[in-house]
Amino acid sequence: xxxxxxxxxxxxxxxFPQSVSADARPGYSGFIVKKENLVEVATAIRDxxxxxxxxxxxxxxxxxxxxxxxxxxxxxxxxxxxxTFKVQVDRVDPVExxxxxxxxxxxxxxxxxxxxxxxxxxxxxxxxxRILMWEGYEGHPLRKDWKExxxxxxxxxxxxxxxxxxxxxxxxxxxxxxxxxxxxxxxxEAYQPETEEDLYASLERHTLKGDGLNTDHxxxxxxxxxxSTHGVxxxxxxxxxxxxxxxxxxxxxxxxxxxKIGERNTYLQIIPYTDRLDYFNSMSNNFGYVVTVExxxxxxxxxxxxxxxxxxxxxxxxxxxxxxxxxxxxxxxTMYTPSxxxxxxxxxxxxxxxxxxxxxxxxxxxxFGGVVRDIPDFVLQKIKxxxxxxxxxxxxxxxxxxxxxxxxxxRLKGMRVLNAEDAIRYSVTGPVLRAAGVPYDLRxxxxxxxxxxxxxxVALRHDGxxxxxxxxxxxxxxxxxRILEQALKQMPExxxxxxxxxxxxxxxAGEAYGRxxxxxxxxxxYVVSNxxxxxxxxHVRTASYVNLQAxxxxxxxxxxxxxxxxxxxxxxxxxxxxx
Amino acid sequence: MENEKLSLPNYNIPEDLENVVAIxxxxxxxxxxxxxxxxxxxxxxxxCAIEMIAAQASRYDMARFGMEVMRPTPRQADMxxxxxxxxxxxxPAIIRLYNQMPEPKYVVAMGACASSGGPFKEGxxxxxxxxxxxxxxxxxxxxxxxxxxxxxxxxxxQEKIDKQSIxxxxxxxxxxxxxxxxxxxxxxxxxxxxxxxxxIKQAAATxxxxxxx
Numbered sequence: 001x002x003x004x005x006x007x008x009x010x011x012x013x014x015x016f017p018q019s020v021s022a023d024a025r026p027g028y029s030g031f032i033v034k035k036e037n038l039v040e041v042a043t044a045i046r047d048x049x050x051x052x053x054x055x056x057x058x059x060x061x062x063x064x065x066x067x068x069x070x071x072x073x074x075x076x077x078x079x080x081x082x083x084t085f086k087v088q089v090d091r092v093d094p095v096e097x098x099x100x101x102x103x104x105x106x107x108x109x110x111x112x113x114x115x116x117x118x119x120x121x122x123x124x125x126x127x128x129x130r131i132l133m134w135e136g137y138e139g140h141p142l143r144k145d146w147k148e149x150x151x152x153x154x155x156x157x158x159x160x161x162x163x164x165x166x167x168x169x170x171x172x173x174x175x176x177x178x179x180x181x182x183x184x185x186x187x188x189e190a191y192q193p194e195t196e197e198d199l200y201a202s203l204e205r206h207t208l209k210g211d212g213l214n215t216d217h218x219x220x221x222x223x224x225x226x227x228s229t230h231g232v233x234x235x236x237x238x239x240x241x242x243x244x245x246x247x248x249x250x251x252x253x254x255x256x257x258x259x260k261i262g263e264r265n266t267y268l269q270i271i272p273y274t275d276r277l278d279y280f281n282s283m284s285n286n287f288g289y290v291v292t293v294e295x296x297x298x299x300x301x302x303x304x305x306x307x308x309x310x311x312x313x314x315x316x317x318x319x320x321x322x323x324x325x326x327x328x329x330x331x332x333x334t335m336y337t338p339s340x341x342x343x344x345x346x347x348x349x350x351x352x353x354x355x356x357x358x359x360x361x362x363x364x365x366x367x368f369g370g371v372v373r374d375i376p377d378f379v380l381q382k383i384k385x386x387x388x389x390x391x392x393x394x395x396x397x398x399x400x401x402x403x404x405x406x407x408x409x410x411r412l413k414g415m416r417v418l419n420a421e422d423a424i425r426y427s428v429t430g431p432v433l434r435a436a437g438v439p440y441d442l443r444x445x446x447x448x449x450x451x452x453x454x455x456x457x458v459a460l461r462h463d464g465x466x467x468x469x470x471x472x473x474x475x476x477x478x479x480x481x482r483i484l485e486q487a488l489k490q491m492p493e494x495x496x497x498x499x500x501x502x503x504x505x506x507x508x509a510g511e512a513y514g515r516x517x518x519x520x521x522x523x524x525x526y527v528v529s530n531x532x533x534x535x536x537x538x539h540v541r542t543a544s545y546v547n548l549q550a551x552x553x554x555x556x557x558x559x560x561x562x563x564x565x566x567x568x569x570x571x572x573x574x575x576x577x578x579x
Numbered sequence: 580m581e582n583e584k585l586s587l588p589n590y591n592i593p594e595d596l597e598n599v600v601a602i603x604x605x606x607x608x609x610x611x612x613x614x615x616x617x618x619x620x621x622x623x624x625x626x627c628a629i630e631m632i633a634a635q636a637s638r639y640d641m642a643r644f645g646m647e648v649m650r651p652t653p654r655q656a657d658m659x660x661x662x663x664x665x666x667x668x669x670x671p672a673i674i675r676l677y678n679q680m681p682e683p684k685y686v687v688a689m690g691a692c693a694s695s696g697g698p699f700k701e702g703x704x705x706x707x708x709x710x711x712x713x714x715x716x717x718x719x720x721x722x723x724x725x726x727x728x729x730x731x732x733x734x735x736x737q738e739k740i741d742k743q744s745i746x747x748x749x750x751x752x753x754x755x756x757x758x759x760x761x762x763x764x765x766x767x768x769x770x771x772x773x774x775x776x777x778x779i780k781q782a783a784a785t786x787x788x789x790x791x792x
Contacts (some may be wrong), residue, residue: 133704134668138768141703148703149769170701175782179696179707180769184787188776191767224672227621227651231628232669253669254625257702264701273698279626279723343636350633361626361723575625 010049010083016041023086027296027510027529030071030084035097038087042072042103050076051083052424053440054104055515056524056541057111059118063144066091068120071526072100073513073541077424077438079445084513089120099125106427108549110541117142117259127202132252132578136194138183141260148260149174149181155534156264203238203246217245220560224253228331228564231574235551235563242559247552251578258579262538267293267368267505270538275362277540278576280320283312283353284518286366291448292514292525293368296507302498305370306450307491311383312353312365313516314480314487318391319349320519321431321473321480324571325398328470331568332411338402345394348386355379368505370497380488387484395477403471412466415562417569418554419464426550430521430543432570435472436464442517449516453490454483469569476519504533520544520571540579544572585611606744613657613683614645614740617733620656620676621649625663627690627723634726641726644733653679658736661713664692664699665706667770674761677713682750685736688715689729691722698722706770712761 012031013020019037023030033041045051051074060069067088075082087097099122100107111122112131119140122128129135139146150170152158171177182188200219223234232253238246258277262270274289275282287309294301301309323346326339350360356375357363365371375383402408418428420436433440441458443451459475461468499505509531515524521543528537547570554566586592590602603611623631634641641647650656653676665673677686688709691697696707709715716739719732745751765771771779 134766136767148701150701152701175785176775176778178711179700179703179705180772180779181703182779182783182786183768184783184790186768186779186783188765188767188771188773188779191765191771193765193767224669225622225676232624232672252704253666253672254664255666255668255704256625256664256699257704261699261702276626276698279629340637343633344638347633347636347638360725361629 012041012045012049012083012085015044015048020085023084027508029511030086032086032088035087035089038098039100039103041085042100045074045083045085046103049083050078053077053429054100054106054427055082055429055522055546056513056526056539057100057107057114058526058537058539058541059114059120059142060528060537061091061118061142061144063091068095068118070097070114070120071511073524073526074104075445077433077440077445079440081446082513094121095119096121096123098123099128101125104427105425106546106549108426109545113545116140119143129198129202130252132255134194134252135196135198138181141257142263148257149176149179154264155532156266156269199236199248199250203236203248222563223250229567230327230572231577233572233574233577235567237555237560237563239560242561244555244558244560244563247555247563249548249551251548251574254574254578256575256579258540259538263535265535266503266533267507267535268503270535271366272362272364274540275364276575277542277579278518278520278523278544278573279361280323280573281316281519282361282363283309283316283365284516284523286363287313287449288514288516288518288523289525290366290368291516292512292527293505293507295512295514296510296527296529297368297505298508299369300498301449302370302495303492304374304494305496305498307487308371308375308496309366309449310451310454310487311375311484311491312356312363312371314484315349315352315383315386317480317519318477318484319346320571321477322346322398324473324568325402325470328565328568329402331564332408334408338398341394341398341401345391348390352379352383352386355382367497367499367501369499370495372497374496383484384488387481387488391477391481395474395481399474403474409467411565412470415466415558415565416554417464417466417469417566418550422550422553423464426547426553428521428547428550430517430519430547430571431459431472431476432469432547432550433521434459435461435468437462442515442522446515448514450487451483454486456482456486466565466569507531507535515541518543520573520576521547542576542579544570544574544577545579548572548577606746609745610741610743614737616645616648616657617685617736617740618648618650618655618657619646620653620659620680621651622659622676623662624665624669625692627662627693630723630726630729631660631662631689634729639726639730641730641733644730644737646733653677654681656680657683658685658687659713660687660689661693661709661715662689664697665709666704667706668704668766670706670712670770671763671766673709674712674763678760678763683748685716685740686713687717687719687732687736689719689732690724691720694718694720712764712772 019034053075056073070087114120116130220237223229224232234250236248274285277285322342326342329338354360357365423433423436439458456479461472507529511528524541526539530536586601688694699705717736
């Protein structure tokens with residue numbers, strides 16, 4: 001790990017001696033805040049200490065200590081290490097923690113997620129509903145005493161799978177022979193499903209009033225099966241005529257229980273699961289996860305592997321942005337042609353991924369301390385051909401075809417997306433934030449891996465309209481190509497992993513929050529280890545999920561037709577959004 | 580792929596009438612028309628959907644097999660490509676879409692998740708295979724299947740269509756209007772498959788006695 005170790009730059013305990021104490025558990029860092037003073041301390045963190053961007057909120061269930069902990073990670077958009085602070089509450093029913101929604105609007109969905117999966121009630125949250133599971137679902141799955149229907153053992157590898165002649169299917173232990181679990185004395189015929197009244201009631205929160213006309217509002221549900229929602233996202237839109245007066249994303253249609261499965265898995269077994277988070281960029285996801293675990297393990301990364309990692313991550317950024325441009329054109333009505341051009345280039349990059357890792361999309365390529373295989377020479381030559389010749393030419397070509405197009409310019413220019421202030425308030429990261437004029441790129445703000453060795457500019461645009469959001473993707477492709485050129489030149493020979501290949505890694509007890517600049521924004525992993533082969537808590541902070549919070553702000557007041565384009569600007573991907 | 584040509588073999592058609600006249604059976608004509616224009620439902624669930632798009636794009640070009648016309652509405656679709664993890668929350672929507680598709684309709688389970696739950700099978704929100712609810716015609720292994728594998732699966736489906744007979748297919752059977760109607764599951768404390776209500780009730784009662792004992 002070449003990135004500077006996360007140092008506590010502020011002493012919160014000195015500022016609030018009564019209510020804040022440093023977290024003294026071995027392997028842990030940050031501060032523990034008393035529940036009663038949380039809002040006060042958080043406000044000071046934001047206003048006095050300048051941590052304006054709250055990256056994550058998540059909960060940890062310490063069952064043995066009978067505690068629930070809520071962990072916050074705040075960062076400065078000017079860069080540098082973050083500030084971790086926590087609240088501990090007794091594990092009694094109901095677990096209540098004050099909501100920080102009035103301090104950082106970006107805690108909205110993340111608090112709802114913690115409520116849904118851990119049962120932590122955030123008092124003062126205006127819209128505390130389940131978010132990933134449906135209303136009426138029994139239990140809070142991430143609690144440590146909650147067992148899924150196919151529960152076999154706490155952690156993998158399952159003893160029943162040892163090759164000693166004993167072999168069991170999870171189905172055999174379940175009365176339904178299926179992934180089902182019902183409370184005692186449940187009567188399905190008498191059951192009344194929960195309605196969605198709360199959802200529709202919450203839509204009226206932003207109702208625009210006072211245009212004099214006494215018109216009815218109508219609710220339009222877009223999705224979960226809708227061509228413009230980039231997957232199985234559902235958005236309930238409240239309309240006054242064609243104007244959006246309220247909007248709520250409804251998600252969880254691809255909630256694949258990443259966190260819960262991750263906690264059962266060993267550290268190494270998680271890597272292929274991270275591939276399936278943002279399925280366009282499996283290399284970036286691997287990167288974020290291994291960076292986090294390496295932080296915990298405190299191991300160095302082989303020099304050559306660092307460069308291979310950067311090359312793979314940047315290639316995946318290039319193809320992600322190409323796809324973004326193609327898909328945006330689809331959403332704007334230029335059906336297929338631009339996206340076919342984009343897919344042509346993407347296939348060439350996927351060929352490289354396939355050659356190095358064996359899989360086109362789900363690469364599973366990174367390991368703790370390095371990568372799994374070296375790049376063969378012919379692949380290196382392919383990468384060089386792409387980076388030096390083909391991709392710059394094709395990017396130029398795409399720009400030439402599209403950027404001057406009158407229809408496109410008329411559609412995109414001047415259509416507001418987000419201003420800088422709102423973007424930070426809603427914890428938006430990635431290209432959307434940079435298009436609004438905030439030069440916040442983790443490759444610069446808190447360099448990880450070897451990004452501090454490359455000469456590149458943080459892509460930046462200032463208007464924050466759709467045109468800027470679109471053009472910044474081209475800027476980023478060019479900067480990525482710049483990094484790729486340097487990485488290819490500087491890449492040393494040598495081993496590709498600093499560790500011996502192993503099936504089980506030792507991770508000392510403690511916690512770590514690792515983050516990288518994924519193509520869609522900040523991708524963070526929060527891992528708590530208790531020294532066992534499996535993580536105690538494993539949480540993913542994905543850019544799509546957190547960025548989506550701003551959608552309501554972006555869309556209210558615009559027309560329904562703009563919603564599709566605005567959603568496209570966020571560049572969400574459902575695997576990452578629902579996890 | 581023996582039925583690719585419309586004409587039956589062993590009929591001598593004069594050379595100047597080739598491509599103008601075909602001698603064939605009704606079954607063959609019917610199947611030939613359907614197998615050459617399988618319109619998939621434009622419907623992506625997860626990672627597999629991206630490979631489905633890649634298969635539609637220029638390099639793999641599924642249009643060669645008459646399958647490029649993705650219909651966003653189920654009313655116009657012949658085939659549902661279940662491309663990705665089926666979650667409990669999504670399942671009612673999938674079943675509603677399936678019920679809205681007119682016969683003849685086919686279901687292709689693309690990838691490990693749609694076939695069996697795949698790597699996410701143990702997840703509490705994951706349905707272990709769409710075949711628990713819908714009749715699946717072709718399973719395509721892979722995580723995700725490459726576009727080549729997807730196309731191979733589609734060709735398997737075409738072969739299946741080739742073998743069908745107009746006399747036996749379920750959608751022309753008398754008195755079976757809703758031959759393939761699937762009752763909507765309900766999202767309760769867990770996914771309630773209404774066809775298994777009695778079983779659920781019994782298991783819940785058993786659990787109650789176990790817990791009180």
